[in-house]
Amino acid sequence: MPSKNSAGDSRAHLRVFPELHQSSRGWRFVPAADALKDRTVLITGAGAGIGLTLAKTCALHGANVVLLGKTRARLEAVFDWIGEHTHTRPVIVPCDLAAFADENGQALHDAIADEYGSLDALVHNASVLGSITPIAHYPSSAWENALRVNTSAPFYLTRALLPLMEVTGRHSSLIFTSSGVARQPRAFWGAYAVSKVALEGLCTVLAEELAQTSNVIVTSLNPGGTRTVMRREAYPAEDPNTLPMPEDHMDLYLWLLSAATRTQHGQRFSAREWQGPSQSGDSSAV
Ligand SMILES: NC(=O)c1ccc[n+]([C@@H]2O[C@H](COP(=O)([O-])OP(=O)(O)OC[C@H]3O[C@@H](n4cnc5c(N)ncnc54)[C@H](OP(=O)(O)O)[C@@H]3O)[C@@H](O)[C@H]2O)c1
Numbered sequence: 472m473p474s475k476n477s478a479g480d481s482r483a484h485l486r487v488f489p490e491l492h493q494s495s496r497g498w499r500f501v502p503a504a505d506a507l508k509d510r511t512v513l514i515t516g517a518g519a520g521i522g523l524t525l526a527k528t529c530a531l532h533g534a535n536v537v538l539l540g541k542t543r544a545r546l547e548a549v550f551d552w553i554g555e556h557t558h559t560r561p562v563i564v565p566c567d568l569a570a571f572a573d574e575n576g577q578a579l580h581d582a583i584a585d586e587y588g589s590l591d592a593l594v595h596n597a598s599v600l601g602s603i604t605p606i607a608h609y610p611s612s613a614w615e616n617a618l619r620v621n622t623s624a625p626f627y628l629t630r631a632l633l634p635l636m637e638v639t640g641r642h643s644s645l646i647f648t649s650s651g652v653a654r655q656p657r658a659f660w661g662a663y664a665v666s667k668v669a670l671e672g673l674c675t676v677l678a679e680e681l682a683q684t685s686n687v688i689v690t691s692l693n694p695g696g697t698r699t700v701m702r703r704e705a706y707p708a709e710d711p712n713t714l715p716m717p718e719d720h721m722d723l724y725l726w727l728l729s730a731a732t733r734t735q736h737g738q739r740f741s742a743r744e745w746q747g748p749s750q751s752g753d754s755s756a757v
Pocket residue numbers: 515516517518519520521522539540541542543545566567568569595596597598599620648649650651693694695696697698699700701702
């Protein structure tokens with residue numbers, strides 16, 4: 472149940488983020504204002520789109536957010552917003568995931584260990600769309616880049632950071648961001664579709680490996696068509712006003728991050744179809 476503040480409004484803390492406050496009227500899960508207090512959450516692609524909204528949302532619920540993304544200025548803007556509106560301790564990690572490798576993973580592991588001691592959640596959100604082109608004409612550089620950013624980087628990051636997620640003393644959350652074309656690949660979606668199919672594969676393999684031995688809850692989450700720059704790139708003629716905003720999906724993310732349970736482990740979620748915790752098995756926090 473959401474906690475109530477003295478004014479009786481369980482969503483009052485969201486007012487500094489008006490779009491989130493507005494969207495939260497329709498949320499299927501409303502966590503307590505301090506649901507992520509003292510938890511550390513790493514979000515890739517935290518400078519724009521869904522990742523940006525998620526970073527602000529997590530900080531508003533008390534999380535220390537590790538903001539990873541390509542463009543430093545965007546991360547700094549999120550960092551400043553969090554500093555202005557919350558008492559949490561964010562850090563920024565500007566880096567190009569296309570070039571992420573073992574040494575970057577080790578450095579990030581050590582930095583998070585020094586600053587926070589452990590990691591409660593890792594959200595693989597950053598992606599590139601690549602080219603919407605038939606395979607017969609697909610540009611090699613776009614292919615390589617999409618597979619590196621969308622699939623290989625989540626592998627390197629996960630492998631490097633899992634040890635920090637296994638020492639939290641409670642369930643931690645590992646979320647892979649999927650797509651409709653991962654679950655049903657379609658013509659012309661090229662490397663994006665292939666990279667997301669592979670990402671779902673990584674998620675499934677890892678979930679099976681960790682099922683009996685780990686506190687880490689592994690899930691995949693398909694946001695579905697959402698009002699962001701990536702969606703506009705993919706569907707330039709579409710009216711964005713017909714799409715949900717990232718803020719509309721934050722209930723599902725908050726549920727997975729604040730109330731991770733064994734029953735979620737290995738599940739594939741779709742933000743647009745999710746009916747709320749009661750439709751997803753046990754929703755009790757651990
Ligand atoms: N929007 C949709 O309709 C939709 C539908 C299904 C699935 N998804 C998935 O949802 C996730 C978020 O999508 P979105 O629509 O929010 O995308 P977006 O607005 O394009 O944002 C993508 C984010 O990824 C970061 N990124 C891209 N390349 C990077 C790199 N080489 N290194 C580090 N960071 C990089 C970007 O950083 P910069 O800002 O610095 O460039 C940006 O913050 C993606 O995984 C996407 O596949 C989206």
